[in-house]
Amino acid sequence: MHDLLIAPFAEFGFLRRALVGCLALSVSAPVLGVFLVLRRMSLTADVLAHGALPGVAVGFLLAGLSAPALWFGGLVAGLLVAVGAGALSRATGGREDATLTALYLVALGAGVALISMGGGGAADLSHILFGNVLGVDDAALLLMAGVATLTLVVLAFAWRPLVLECFDPSFAAAAGARGGAWHLAFQALVVLNVLSAFQALGTLMAVGLMMLPAIAARHWAAEVAGMAYAAVGIALGSSLAGILLSYHADVPTGPAIVLVAGLAWAVSVLAGPVDGLLPRLLRRRHMAG
Amino acid sequence: MNARRSPAGLVLENLTLTHGRRPAVHHVSGRFAPGSLTAVVGPNGAGKTTLLRALAGLHKPDSGRIAAEGTARIALLPQLAALDRGFPIACRDVVMQGLWPRLGAFRGASTEDRHRAEHALAAVGLGGFERRAVGSLSAGQTQRLLFARLLVQDADILLLDEPFNAVDAKTSADLLRLVRDWHGQGRTVVAVLHDLDLVAREFPDTLMIARDAIAWGPTEQALSAANRLRARMMAEAWSDEAEHCHRAA
Numbered sequence: 001m002h003d004l005l006i007a008p009f010a011e012f013g014f015l016r017r018a019l020v021g022c023l024a025l026s027v028s029a030p031v032l033g034v035f036l037v038l039r040r041m042s043l044t045a046d047v048l049a050h051g052a053l054p055g056v057a058v059g060f061l062l063a064g065l066s067a068p069a070l071w072f073g074g075l076v077a078g079l080l081v082a083v084g085a086g087a088l089s090r091a092t093g094g095r096e097d098a099t100l101t102a103l104y105l106v107a108l109g110a111g112v113a114l115i116s117m118g119g120g121g122a123a124d125l126s127h128i129l130f131g132n133v134l135g136v137d138d139a140a141l142l143l144m145a146g147v148a149t150l151t152l153v154v155l156a157f158a159w160r161p162l163v164l165e166c167f168d169p170s171f172a173a174a175a176g177a178r179g180g181a182w183h184l185a186f187q188a189l190v191v192l193n194v195l196s197a198f199q200a201l202g203t204l205m206a207v208g209l210m211m212l213p214a215i216a217a218r219h220w221a222a223e224v225a226g227m228a229y230a231a232v233g234i235a236l237g238s239s240l241a242g243i244l245l246s247y248h249a250d251v252p253t254g255p256a257i258v259l260v261a262g263l264a265w266a267v268s269v270l271a272g273p274v275d276g277l278l279p280r281l282l283r284r285r286h287m288a289g
Numbered sequence: 290m291n292a293r294r295s296p297a298g299l300v301l302e303n304l305t306l307t308h309g310r311r312p313a314v315h316h317v318s319g320r321f322a323p324g325s326l327t328a329v330v331g332p333n334g335a336g337k338t339t340l341l342r343a344l345a346g347l348h349k350p351d352s353g354r355i356a357a358e359g360t361a362r363i364a365l366l367p368q369l370a371a372l373d374r375g376f377p378i379a380c381r382d383v384v385m386q387g388l389w390p391r392l393g394a395f396r397g398a399s400t401e402d403r404h405r406a407e408h409a410l411a412a413v414g415l416g417g418f419e420r421r422a423v424g425s426l427s428a429g430q431t432q433r434l435l436f437a438r439l440l441v442q443d444a445d446i447l448l449l450d451e452p453f454n455a456v457d458a459k460t461s462a463d464l465l466r467l468v469r470d471w472h473g474q475g476r477t478v479v480a481v482l483h484d485l486d487l488v489a490r491e492f493p494d495t496l497m498i499a500r501d502a503i504a505w506g507p508t509e510q511a512l513s514a515a516n517r518l519r520a521r522m523m524a525e526a527w528s529d530e531a532e533h534c535h536r537a538a
Contacts, residue, residue, distance in 0.1 A: 038376060160394050164386055167376040167423075170367035171438075174345040174448075175389045222422050223377050 008247045018136045018200050018253060019243050021144040025200075025209055026235035028151035029193040031228045033214025035186065038166050038224070042215070043097070045207045049194045050104040051081030053111030053203050056128055061118040065127065067140045071195055074203070078191045081107060111203070131202030131254035140199040147196040151189050158182045163224055205254030209235050212261035219272025234264045296323030297361040297445035298477055299344055303353035306339050313339040315500040316353070316536055321446075321479055323358060326472040328492035328508065329481045331520050335499040337481040338368065341448045344479065362390065364444035366435055368451050374423060380434055381406050381419040387441030409437040414463055429460040436464055447471055449480040453487070465491060485512060499523035 009016050036042055055077025056070045063069030081103050089099040115125050127135060136144075155162075161182040164172040190210075197206035217231035242257030249256070271278050299321040306314040313336035321327055321344075329337050342348040344355060345365040364387075384406040385398060392398060410418055413433040418426075426434060432452065439447060449468070453461040469491070471478055482488050488495055488508060495511035497503040499520040504511040 038373075157394050160389070163378065163382075164389065166373060167378055167383070168367060168372050168386070170342070170345075170347065170365060170371050171386065173347050174363065174365035174367075175386075175442075177389060177394075218377075221377070223379055223382075227377060 004248070005244065008244065014136065015243060015247060017138070017141050019240065021136045021141050021200055022209070022239035022243060022253075022257065023236060024145045024148040025193065025197050026213075026239050027232055028148040028155075028189075029197060029210040030213040030217070030231035030235040031155060032151065032186070032190050032193055033210040033212075034217060034224065034227045034231050035162055035166065036190070036211065037214050037218065042211060044100065045190055045194055045210050047085070047100040047104040048078050048082055048191055049198070049203055049206045050111075051107045052078035052191075052195060052198070053128075054107050054114060055080075056198070056203060057111045057114035057118070060115055060124065060128065065124065065135070067135070067137060067143070067199060070128070071140075071143065071199075074195045074198065075191065077107070078195060079188075082187055082191055126252065127202070128198075129202050129204045130252040131198065131200050131205060132252065135199045144196045144199070147192045151193060154185060154189060158185060162186060201254035201257060202252065205258050208254065208258035208261055209238065212258065212265050213238065216261070216265040216268035216272075219268040219274050219276050222274055234261065234268075238264055296475060296477075297357065297359035298323035298325070299361070299446065299479075300356045300358060301353070302356065304343070304350055304355060305352045306336065306343050306348055307351040308339070312336075312351070312500055312534070314343070314498070315534070317498070317502045318353075319496065319502060319505045321477055323477055324472070324475045325494050326468070326478045326492055327480070327494040327496055328488040329479060329496045329498060330483070330485060330488055330512075331498040331503070332523075335520070335523075337498060338450055340498065341365070341450050341479065341481055344446075345448055359445070361446050362442075362444040363446045363448065364439050364442045366439060366447070366449040366452055369428060369432060369435075369455060372431070372435075374426075374431060376423060378423050379419065380410065380415065380421050380423060380426070380437075383423060383434055384409050384437045384441055387438040387443075390442065405441055406437075409440040410434075412440060413437045413467070428455040429457055432456050432464065433460060436467055440467070444476070446477045447479070449478065451481050451483070453482065453484065461487075485517075488512065 009019060033045070036045055052074035055073035055075070057073070059069035059071070059073030085096060085100045085103055089096040112125065115128060161172065161177045164175070164177050165183060193210060194206045197209055201208060213231040213234035214227070216234050217227040220230040221227045238257055238261035242260040243253060245251070245260060246253040246256035268276070270276060273279055301317050301319050304314060304317045305312055317340075329340065331337055339348055343350060345363055347365075385402065388398060388402055407419060410416055413436050415430065415433050415437065423431065423434065452464060452468075456464070468478055468480070480492070482492075489512060492508055494506065495508040496505045497511050497516055497520055500523060503520045503523065504513070504516045
């Protein structure tokens, strides 16, 4: 038991750093995920993560696998896609989901092409796409913890306006809740969290820790706050189990964490008390009134 | 909460509201007097909702202006369809949204605030629904819930967009009683309605609108047969080749 659960972390500093980084991420990203699900924007985070890839690739071309360069490149590209998609679809009268899809497909293609052109081998590509625990150095760890802290502080102030804006936008606007401004801040937080995730999880999997726990949480609570707690709990567990799986089975961290979170989602769909499949089968007699 | 309040009204000065360049409300002037109870009626597409949104500050006038008389705390009851009724939120938390103008994003709600929310729920016939999820309510119950939120909000001017739509007779009678109470307390109420019999029975003043104001005044005169006919013709006269309006802005 000790060998299975404790020894890897006792022995390897990089595993400890990856764990701490992922735990920090688990506290902030899934809460954003819950709001993305509620706003029917589940795909947005995915698009942002893909959209960040060309920026990450340019960072890689200029500076190799250095965390700040990759991160800064990704931030610029991610924000460009986020803002650009909204502006482009408004300007052309198109639908935003279609514009987002077009942008992220192009971004993904461009990113992979750039990394290959720049002499990046399969190992570099795999590192950037799927993450690598070795990538979580001290700088990345500070970044992940910083983003998580900032996210929680902003969410504490944005919680009521976000709930109000999701539930009843007209009322929010009439009451002066400035839903639009908070929505922008919220989107910026999503980009920051996706980017803070990609060192450990890779650009393709960065969204996993944000969305899967949030989607699973719907089956465990009937109110937003409860969902947020459930999502954070699932994410924390998935991070720990995923990193151990990654170590013992020798698979990249990103897919390992996402697979564990996926398992949690499957269990939630089957057995979760809210709209779960099994509780629905065990039909209880309806109430008398 | 029932103290007589300082009166607040709204004045429209040559107000024009547009969607794109198409006028939805066209050169309307008049006054929602402090403490008045006014029905806004007119055919579909006549600009009723747009007018209400402008009164709430959500739609910027193309020309003309809306001026408040007195200290106006304004509350808006949006159409039920504008709501995400699947949102996972408990009834008590919806009612407590009415405290937003006072508490904002970060101030805590006091025990007294919680009691007010519970009283408001009881007042709209939803006593005991505090922990129920909004998604489990019927349309009529949801409308009662939104009225409870208005009670907590305690505004001087209440703007109600089709408050009795998709609501059964018992519910609309209960909600109407609340509207009468608000009127009795000296609040200004403006309600968009389609049921002209109800308007004739319960609302002292009426604004009949079909882009232009057809009539604005005591309900009996505003709802005359001639005015109803004019409103219908205005709404049907809709042209893509309409000329630019040259009336003074």
